[in-house]
Amino acid sequence: MRVTRRFWLTLTAIASLVVGGGLLDAPLLVVGAAGLTGWLLTLQFAFVRGVSRLRGELTVSQSLDRTRIQVDTETTYTLAASVDAAGHLPLSVKATIPLTARMESGPTPELNLDTSIQSSSVTLPLIWETVGDYTVPGATVTVSDGTGLFTQSFTTAPGPEVAVEAPSVDPIHVGQGGKQLLRGVGEHDARGRTGGLSAEEIRKYVPGDALKYVDWKATARLDETHVRNYEAEGNRSVVLLLDHRQTLGDGTPGETKLEHLKAVAAAFQQRAETTRDPLGYVTIDDAGITEARVPVARAEAYRSCQHRINDLDIEAEAPATAPATAAAAGRMTGTVNPTADTQSPMETTLLAYRDAAGSKQHLPNQPLYNGFQAAPREIRSADLLVICTDDSSPSELRNTVGLARRNATEVIVFLTPSVAFDTDLVTDLDTAYERYRTFDQFRRELNEIDSVTAYEVGPSDQISTILSAGPANTDQGEYV
């Protein structure tokens, strides 16, 4: 309970009467002070009683018209208050809007219920500006007595929850050869591998099975070598390798390659969080690694990854020259290497041998490769590496996948075909179709590598348009 200035003035008046009565030897003043003191205490008691009663009769509700929205989307917020009985103490109800929500109507929503008003409500639009899960805090109720001597504030229960999500692009095509992927992005089988904790089945030994999985009891019993298959542990470390170089900015605003890949990466992040898989990420731009987190299965790691995906953007300025880029990366050696895309077959072969030998040699103009190579060991040795990039530098991607395969159990590549993000696509569909075929050949080439799966990611309508220019048929599902 807070006392007001009026209360202190009243108390001063009472004290003045007491002091005056004592100094002037005027007992009547003290009698007056006693009467005023009794009056003040009585009003305080009445206020305490009124607030206690009001707490049970007051209903404050806060609501939003939607619980799941996208960033910069408008929602309707309603604050309502009602008191069951008439003749209550005057009160005001003030809502606390989260900082991430913007109100266009100005001041914080507030309701004033005078003694004669039983219910009131206010509705106003809120625009949510930041991704995340939010709860509208409880409203603050301030009660005052009719004489202006006392006030009391208390907070109601928290308001509605809202999940603010990043804006999504139009329907995304994720698939192979124009055929939509049927399984959800990010899903994976946890079975089919040996190792892990719980036994699944016993089967006959086949050449290549590790000796440690031989079930000797079953072998003795069945008089034939058997191995025990284990149900693999579901949680495997996942690392997202996110490319956000200049070329990823192709496409119309809001529908760029990067936006599509961010949607795929977000799906993996959500999947990893659901299955509690350790999750890490590396983001790479033209200058090299911009951020890296080793895989861990903690809530902060999932949030960090989610925020990083949402915040991922194309750098405003491209590096001036290739050497400058390399210098910025700070990891270049003085060795002169041929540009990746101009490598001869012999150079490619030799480089592969050098990589196989474990060399830490960095390649010029290959920030994706160099960045992944320079990443912490926990990232390079993750169970699953998800590469999200485009097809602008096939050799670099090939090198990166080769490097990743040496460490990671499995590699999934999500590629955005540049042709699907050309704005003047409709002018020359035949050329676009040929470019798409070249892309798909590259994707298949990656897909044929052991434990590597490559998918294309792009706008569904654009890919359908490209495939419609095919010579044999126009059904994208039939593209081979």
Add this chain to the structure above:
Amino acid sequence: MSTTLNLIGQSRRPLPTALGLLGIVGATGGLLMGGPVWLGLVGVVLGGLYLSGTTVLTVVLGQIALVTVDTPSLLSLALVEGGLFLTLLSVAAETPDSRIAGSLVALVVPLLGGFAWLSLWRWNLDPLRVGSALLVGSAIVGYLLHRYLLIELDIVTEDVTSDRDFT
């Protein structure tokens, strides 16, 4: 941008100022009965103060005016004190919980005033000591009421250490 405000309410009857004005008139009459004529002017001032919403000042000024009367008769004393009491009662009657507040004022104010009267005239206690004891006692009661309300609202618990969290 659209903001809507809906109000549902009931009209309330006018504030009972008549009771307070009656008290002012009674107090003025009491002052005029036992004192000089110029105290009538004080009565006018009392009425003005009351109508301007400063009831406490009205009572304080009325009490001081009563002291200026040399030897007030019992009737004039009763009129002044009774009038000022009605003034205080009218404020309690204006509160939402008027019945409880009015009853309590009708009970507590005469009780405390009578107790002070007895202390000063019957028991011949020092006015300053009586006044100090009165202030200390009321501060304790006021604090207990304050504490009770905080517990009622779950702002603090009965555990004293929880006061640390109270701001």
